[in-house]
Amino acid sequence: MAASIKLSELPVGASATVREFPKTGSAFIRLREMGLLAGTRVTLLRTAPLGDPLEIKLRGYHLTLRKTEADHVLVEPTTA
Amino acid sequence: MALPSHISSSAANPSSARTPVYALVGNPNCGKSTLFNALTGLKQKVGNYPGVTVEKKVGTAYSQHGQPITVIDLPGAYSLAARSPDEAVTRDVLLGRRADTAQPDRILCIIDATNLERNLYLVHQILDLGRPVLLVVNMMDLAAAAGTTVDVARLEQELGIPVIACEAVNGRGLIELKLAMSRADLPLARHAWAIPAAIAPAVTELQASLIAHDRKAPLVARAEALLLLTDQDSVRVAGSTPLHARTGEILRTWQQRWEGEGTDWAGTLVNSRYDAIGRIAAEVLLQTGETGPTASDQIDAVVTHPVWGWLVLGAVMTLLFLSIFTLAEYPMNVIDAQIAHLADGVKSAMPPGDLRDLLTSGAIAGVGGVIIFLPQILILFFFIGLLESTGYMARAAFIMDRLMARVGLNGKSFIPLLSSYACAIPGIMATRTIEDQKDRLVTILVAPLMSCSARLPVYLLMMAALVPGDRVPLLTKVGIMILMYALGTVGAFGFAWLFKRTLLKGAPPLMIMELPPYRLPRVKDVALHMLERGWLFLRRAGTIILGISIVLWFLSAYPKAPDGTTDQQQLAQSFAGRAGHLLEPAIRPLGFDWQIGIGLITSFAAREVFVSTMAVVFNAEAKDDDTTPLRQAMLAAQWPDGRALFTPLVCFTLMIFYVFAMQCISTIAVVRRETNGWKWPLFQTAYMTGTAWILSFIVYQGGTALGF
Numbered sequence: 001m002a003a004s005i006k007l008s009e010l011p012v013g014a015s016a017t018v019r020e021f022p023k024t025g026s027a028f029i030r031l032r033e034m035g036l037l038a039g040t041r042v043t044l045l046r047t048a049p050l051g052d053p054l055e056i057k058l059r060g061y062h063l064t065l066r067k068t069e070a071d072h073v074l075v076e077p078t079t080a
Numbered sequence: 081m082a083l084p085s086h087i088s089s090s091a092a093n094p095s096s097a098r099t100p101v102y103a104l105v106g107n108p109n110c111g112k113s114t115l116f117n118a119l120t121g122l123k124q125k126v127g128n129y130p131g132v133t134v135e136k137k138v139g140t141a142y143s144q145h146g147q148p149i150t151v152i153d154l155p156g157a158y159s160l161a162a163r164s165p166d167e168a169v170t171r172d173v174l175l176g177r178r179a180d181t182a183q184p185d186r187i188l189c190i191i192d193a194t195n196l197e198r199n200l201y202l203v204h205q206i207l208d209l210g211r212p213v214l215l216v217v218n219m220m221d222l223a224a225a226a227g228t229t230v231d232v233a234r235l236e237q238e239l240g241i242p243v244i245a246c247e248a249v250n251g252r253g254l255i256e257l258k259l260a261m262s263r264a265d266l267p268l269a270r271h272a273w274a275i276p277a278a279i280a281p282a283v284t285e286l287q288a289s290l291i292a293h294d295r296k297a298p299l300v301a302r303a304e305a306l307l308l309l310t311d312q313d314s315v316r317v318a319g320s321t322p323l324h325a326r327t328g329e330i331l332r333t334w335q336q337r338w339e340g341e342g343t344d345w346a347g348t349l350v351n352s353r354y355d356a357i358g359r360i361a362a363e364v365l366l367q368t369g370e371t372g373p374t375a376s377d378q379i380d381a382v383v384t385h386p387v388w389g390w391l392v393l394g395a396v397m398t399l400l401f402l403s404i405f406t407l408a409e410y411p412m413n414v415i416d417a418q419i420a421h422l423a424d425g426v427k428s429a430m431p432p433g434d435l436r437d438l439l440t441s442g443a444i445a446g447v448g449g450v451i452i453f454l455p456q457i458l459i460l461f462f463f464i465g466l467l468e469s470t471g472y473m474a475r476a477a478f479i480m481d482r483l484m485a486r487v488g489l490n491g492k493s494f495i496p497l498l499s500s501y502a503c504a505i506p507g508i509m510a511t512r513t514i515e516d517q518k519d520r521l522v523t524i525l526v527a528p529l530m531s532c533s534a535r536l537p538v539y540l541l542m543m544a545a546l547v548p549g550d551r552v553p554l555l556t557k558v559g560i561m562i563l564m565y566a567l568g569t570v571g572a573f574g575f576a577w578l579f580k581r582t583l584l585k586g587a588p589p590l591m592i593m594e595l596p597p598y599r600l601p602r603v604k605d606v607a608l609h610m611l612e613r614g615w616l617f618l619r620r621a622g623t624i625i626l627g628i629s630i631v632l633w634f635l636s637a638y639p640k641a642p643d644g645t646t647d648q649q650q651l652a653q654s655f656a657g658r659a660g661h662l663l664e665p666a667i668r669p670l671g672f673d674w675q676i677g678i679g680l681i682t683s684f685a686a687r688e689v690f691v692s693t694m695a696v697v698f699n700a701e702a703k704d705d706d707t708t709p710l711r712q713a714m715l716a717a718q719w720p721d722g723r724a725l726f727t728p729l730v731c732f733t734l735m736i737f738y739v740f741a742m743q744c745i746s747t748i749a750v751v752r753r754e755t756n757g758w759k760w761p762l763f764q765t766a767y768m769t770g771t772a773w774i775l776s777f778i779v780y781q782g783g784t785a786l787g788f
Binding site: 032033034035046048052059063066 | 158159161163194195196197198201226310344346347350351354377380384385386387389390474478479481482483485491588590591592593594595596597
């Protein structure tokens, strides 16, 4: 079993599966409602030109979130 | 206390027997507006929900048999657990919480076939309501292009409600939809999903309280109970009926208990919905081809590229401003000529007198001064609509977010602020896309600091007076212009930073935003949106602008001087002239005399009016664009003791004053509308004009001390 890293530490272009997700905080509830849940597969597509926010792909669509939120989402990189 | 009339309206609407009322709901970017326009054509009424600045759109569609059907286009929402006033209105209308809008009879849900799972989340919440629901699966063509298809028959079977495949853009599926909409009976959803055991007792208890104390119908009560669990710091908006205290108590008790046990109640609920959706999606989503990188991905690789991204952003913005200034020129000239023509017509048709002056110099001139900016405003609305519908708006916000974050805003404030360089009005009206109320307010408060196009004539006149000789060297001109624009921009960001730390302190804004795929814009929808916006501005601000224009006219026309006096003498002894004298002690430390004071007052009609006021004050015939006579007259102007009035330092100070002062009744009127009261526009006028005074004071006194 691969070690979990922060979503914000995922290399650009890499895919991962969400493992741990904060329980509280309105930002995280909204992220869940947008479909980012434990078990969801995500791909980090790119960062904005200035390094923040991030653009991820999940469930067939693209979503941005800031590093401050991505820091709290633990993911397990998919080994290609 | 809940009103009985409102309660009964949620149970049975007597008028619904004749015209059924549909609520149209869906995620943002799923083609909802296109479908609404296709269904209702131009039979739409656009207004506001009372007490909130959320657009209320109601239209009439006709069934295949010509029967009218009312359609309410509810704001786009990702979830009924509202995070923005827009989503709060959608939630409240669907739950029958708003006294101003009866609970709709039926719900028309639209989802994007290319993004099925996330779109079904809202549908899943809506099916809880126990109302008849029609589901439209839009963008089937785009899904096919992306290599997937949605098995509509299977989805219908899974949910137990009518499901119609549709391409709203080209009208495919619309006939089937209208046929379904006019069905007398719609089946209720087979929507038996198991509420997770960990939270089921709480849902039951909350539901019982909602039925007993809030008088909700059982199914609505259950839906609302479920919602309360994910609606943690829910957005409450004006016009929404508050819940009974008992219900709130039950909710808090459960939350405390769960917190103690470490139960992730909201997460459990969201997870179980997505589990149910995942099972449905597995049945109905069919892979028909390979999914490689889409065209949208390829565009994004350039548009959000660390180098190309900035160039594209710069090019788009340059194009925007070029078109505003070049395209708007023609209609502006036409409007100018028409207004002059109209005023002349009234002048020749009426006997001379106060009433004639009121009409020509007050009403026509005042309203004309605002209408003249309408082409610019409309072009801006068009561009904003274009940027929104193509998907570029989200990218601009994505690129700019980091910079905006430095002052505590997020990327969504970028376009409103940028638009304000042309005119603050569309900029302020565009802040509605900012979900967070405090961020939105901060953006509104600082937007007028961006130097708008009405300040240009003032800057140009002052520069002409500032630099000796007939022609201002290009480099000086450019340098001073850049300085003025930079000052306004720095001011806007500085104040945004300050307000976010003091007055409107809040959590750092989030940047959780969908980046929708690029799409070709629908010019018809964009044009319609532009006209709606323009009309909204005229209707909302029109009365205030007309009123204040007349007041300003009255101030400069009364008391009447004896016959035979010149315009110059008339103005000097009018109320405005006297106000200028009254104002002089306050503006003398800035190097301004009472004559400039008159200009500062009349500028409230629109900043550029300063130029024409100066022409009257100094009795100079300003011909079209040539300000030479006026410049000479101004340079000859003196203080009573013989010192020159318009020294270079005074001209420069005056420009600084115009950068910061809030002198625009149209903007004040729009801010009043957008913030629902006089508090914020008055605060804004005070802080901006105060800053203008202080900075002008520093510049003038500092400059004088340094010997300029």
